[in-house]
Amino acid sequence: xxxxxxxxxxxxxxxxxxxxxxxxxxxxVGLTGTKYGCGIAQCGACxxxxxxxxxxxxxxxxxxxxGKAITTIEGLGVNNALHKVxxxxxxxxxxxxxxxxxxxxxxxxxxxxxxxxxxxQDIDDAITNICRCGTFQQVREAIHAAASA
Amino acid sequence: MLxxxxxxxxxxxxxxxxLNRRAFVIGATTAGAGLALGLDLPFGGPSVVRxxxxxxxxxxxxxxxxxxxVVIRIARSEMGQGTLTGLAQLVAEELECDWSKxxxxxxxxxxxxxxKRVWGDFSTGGSRGIRTSQDYVRKGGAAARxxxxxxxxxxxxxxxxxxxxxxxxxxxxPSGKTTTYGKVAEAAGKLEPPTDVKLKDPKDWTIxxxxxxxxxxxxxxxxxxxxxxxxxxxxxLNAAIKDCPVFGGKLKSFDEAKIASMKGVKKVVRVGDSAVxxxxxxxxxxxxxxxxxxxxxxxxxxxxxxxxxxxxxLAEGLDNAQPxxxxxxxxxxxxxxxSAAKKVEAVYSYPYQNxxxxxxxxxxxxxxxxxxxxxxxxxxxxxxYAAALEASGLPPEKVDVHKMMLGGGFGRRGMTDYVxxxxxxxxxxxxxPIKLLWxxxxxxxxxxxxxxxxCKLTGAFxxxxxxxxxxxxxxxxxxxxxxxxEALQNGMDPAAFQGVxxxxxxxxxxxxxxxxxxxxxRNPHVPPGFWRGVNVNHNAxxxxxFMDELAQAAGQDPLEFRRKxxxxxxxxxxxxxxxxxxxxxxxxxxxxxxxxxxxxxxxxSYVAGAAEISVTDGSKIKVHRIVASxxxxxxxxxxxxxxxxxxxxxxxxxxxxxxxxxxxxxxIEQTNFDTYNSMxxxxxxxxxxxxxxxxxxxxxxxxPTIGVAAPAVLNAYFAATGKRIRTFxxxxxxxxxx
Numbered sequence: 021x022x023x024x025x026x027x028x029x030x031x032x033x034x035x036x037x038x039x040x041x042x043x044x045x046x047x048x049v050g051l052t053g054t055k056y057g058c059g060i061a062q063c064g065a066c067x068x069x070x071x072x073x074x075x076x077x078x079x080x081x082x083x084x085x086x087g088k089a090i091t092t093i094e095g096l097g098v099n100n101a102l103h104k105v106x107x108x109x110x111x112x113x114x115x116x117x118x119x120x121x122x123x124x125x126x127x128x129x130x131x132x133x134x135x136x137x138x139x140x141q142d143i144d145d146a147i148t149n150i151c152r153c154g155t156f157q158q159v160r161e162a163i164h165a166a167a168s169a
Numbered sequence: 170m171l172x173x174x175x176x177x178x179x180x181x182x183x184x185x186x187x188l189n190r191r192a193f194v195i196g197a198t199t200a201g202a203g204l205a206l207g208l209d210l211p212f213g214g215p216s217v218v219r220x221x222x223x224x225x226x227x228x229x230x231x232x233x234x235x236x237x238x239v240v241i242r243i244a245r246s247e248m249g250q251g252t253l254t255g256l257a258q259l260v261a262e263e264l265e266c267d268w269s270k271x272x273x274x275x276x277x278x279x280x281x282x283x284x285k286r287v288w289g290d291f292s293t294g295g296s297r298g299i300r301t302s303q304d305y306v307r308k309g310g311a312a313a314r315x316x317x318x319x320x321x322x323x324x325x326x327x328x329x330x331x332x333x334x335x336x337x338x339x340x341x342x343p344s345g346k347t348t349t350y351g352k353v354a355e356a357a358g359k360l361e362p363p364t365d366v367k368l369k370d371p372k373d374w375t376i377x378x379x380x381x382x383x384x385x386x387x388x389x390x391x392x393x394x395x396x397x398x399x400x401x402x403x404x405x406l407n408a409a410i411k412d413c414p415v416f417g418g419k420l421k422s423f424d425e426a427k428i429a430s431m432k433g434v435k436k437v438v439r440v441g442d443s444a445v446x447x448x449x450x451x452x453x454x455x456x457x458x459x460x461x462x463x464x465x466x467x468x469x470x471x472x473x474x475x476x477x478x479x480x481x482x483l484a485e486g487l488d489n490a491q492p493x494x495x496x497x498x499x500x501x502x503x504x505x506x507x508s509a510a511k512k513v514e515a516v517y518s519y520p521y522q523n524x525x526x527x528x529x530x531x532x533x534x535x536x537x538x539x540x541x542x543x544x545x546x547x548x549x550x551x552x553x554y555a556a557a558l559e560a561s562g563l564p565p566e567k568v569d570v571h572k573m574m575l576g577g578g579f580g581r582r583g584m585t586d587y588v589x590x591x592x593x594x595x596x597x598x599x600x601x602p603i604k605l606l607w608x609x610x611x612x613x614x615x616x617x618x619x620x621x622x623x624c625k626l627t628g629a630f631x632x633x634x635x636x637x638x639x640x641x642x643x644x645x646x647x648x649x650x651x652x653x654x655e656a657l658q659n660g661m662d663p664a665a666f667q668g669v670x671x672x673x674x675x676x677x678x679x680x681x682x683x684x685x686x687x688x689x690x691r692n693p694h695v696p697p698g699f700w701r702g703v704n705v706n707h708n709a710x711x712x713x714x715f716m717d718e719l720a721q722a723a724g725q726d727p728l729e730f731r732r733k734x735x736x737x738x739x740x741x742x743x744x745x746x747x748x749x750x751x752x753x754x755x756x757x758x759x760x761x762x763x764x765x766x767x768x769x770x771x772x773x774s775y776v777a778g779a780a781e782i783s784v785t786d787g788s789k790i791k792v793h794r795i796v797a798s799x800x801x802x803x804x805x806x807x808x809x810x811x812x813x814x815x816x817x818x819x820x821x822x823x824x825x826x827x828x829x830x831x832x833x834x835x836x837i838e839q840t841n842f843d844t845y846n847s848m849x850x851x852x853x854x855x856x857x858x859x860x861x862x863x864x865x866x867x868x869x870x871x872x873p874t875i876g877v878a879a880p881a882v883l884n885a886y887f888a889a890t891g892k893r894i895r896t897f898x899x900x901x902x903x904x905x906x907x
Binding site (some may be wrong): 110117151 | 386399453525526815817823841847851
């Protein structure tokens, strides 16, 4: 049993303390924008923000996340408006299959919060999500576009 | 002599293909109808066919709602490659509709079968999504336009020749009267379809041929897109599965009592003769319980197989004394080699690769006594349907498959093992929807792997350094032997020669007076599958790296050496020249930067690639720049073709640097992305595309360029270091991305 603060709402989830946050979000809260890719914090498809920091939710337990502010892709935009990263993603037609893109967008949103004008090197250092379709060129362009938006 | 394990492995090849054969039979018996499609199948007729929301079909490809929304039906699958948008562009082009009002939907294979396969082939592999349906979907759009105009003309009681359509508006030109598609769709749906349908010259395209934005982007940025893994049904339970880790092994027993009291567990079921699944309230509970379940496997003799035994067996196939299938032959290569002034020989090998789609395999099934429905991502709706049909045992009219968006395909989701498993579980819990999801570990260890091969190449020069003989001897696994044995030709796998074939859609681009291309087929027990680029991958590496070796032996520039052999292959040559020019071949590269070049033909398209790399300490490669060219005949959406080209390099170079699945004790050793890594953004080179569509044919896009990714980089690596790498992945040579 844990009280999770997800996208500004407190939600009581009836799960074991060691349940990965990813699965609580997907199965107990029912928000499926956060994706399962590897379960070992390698691929980044499950990236969410915890107290503003990009975290791989498959590697965080609900007891660790309880009481903290969790943001998923569904809560990234504010007041029904899309976040500037999402807008840049649409403008640059970034996703191919799109499965990794929730995690990618969350990682980028956290980067831009910390570093509003990242260089290519900053992007290389900060964005380590796997995209098997290989849409990295568009990701990079869209990050720069979002940074100048 | 074949090791015992391998002999049995060969027999075990027949474990999986059963349902694929079934799918093939369905395809084969109705292919004629599917191909003839377009015009001679129901396009409406006297009574209107209606979409689920009641809107009229003008024909099977086009539904128009009263508010002028145009719903275009897409039979092929969308897995990121952009086919959904490209096919919609082709229909919209001929339909003359307002692109901003276009939306799409996937018809189900069950609906298609019930309507005599009105939507034709659902298969989305072999880079066929657009090229093999472009003709009939364009005709579908054109026929719908003609019917809509006819309906307006009938309403106005004017000759149809006085009316024209543009952007979903029909105008009676003499009077200036207008109406919209939405207003006449109902009447159009009642008309007989036209018999004489002319298509536009692609030169006149205004929607097709343009780099329009994808139709599926928005939901992929908000988390709203529903992939197979996201399916939710009332009362649904979740299943986690373990198949015998040794391919061909069996499930002996499991101790259900040990996990019966674990939280959420509902049932433990046997799935086929080799797998066990735990069904629970949540997948996390199912997986946790499955991990705790004591399981006894009957691993069988395949447990003795390792990468070493496979390599040894394949190496024996390189011996010319061993039997081999001849892919193509001209002249007398053995005599040419025997009398050569100079002979060059090299042996290459390429490992197993996992597709590693970001979304692991999954399917949701609901089985009741009189219905079986499946929701899943699939690259072939009809194959998934055939699998559900067979696994459920229900008649065709009681089965259907709802196609979900795919979190990657790359060939893996053309197979239907996961669909059959989901139905097999659901059948044991009638009335309860079951979502089966593989863990990443299950996905890594139960793939349909890029086949394993070795290749011995021998080149013969005359005294003037002309290449007079080339012997290309492949040894290794056939995909068709395992998944589509009906397609073998007297035992030979014609697809094994993709990229080095005499003619057809994957023809070799060189003319050598004495040439022999052959394949000593050896089929280990690891199940192979179609992996983006399929056999083009290794054939292009073998041939194009060896061409570089031959150029070196002849003391010639790699580009010039190739050009001399390509005189009768103008399309191959054109793309090679295009990349050479764009990368600045023949002009000095930046300090410390080296270039490599390669070309191949696959899936009906001619492609070439050139790489600029630098190497630190002989082992750290920075790929600075890639130039890739493709001539696919026609380009439907250049923005998407660009993305496919760049993506194919990521997939191909990930496999080259980080990939490679190894076998120990009969099972795959790699279990997750920590042991089967994939390129990240910091390793991504700048990829520049040169699209050179020459028209007159339709080639594929998603796969061909992957063929030149690895050889272009490997040839640049030689230019930088003087070293040839002939076994992969590069991590085994301690070579990494810088």
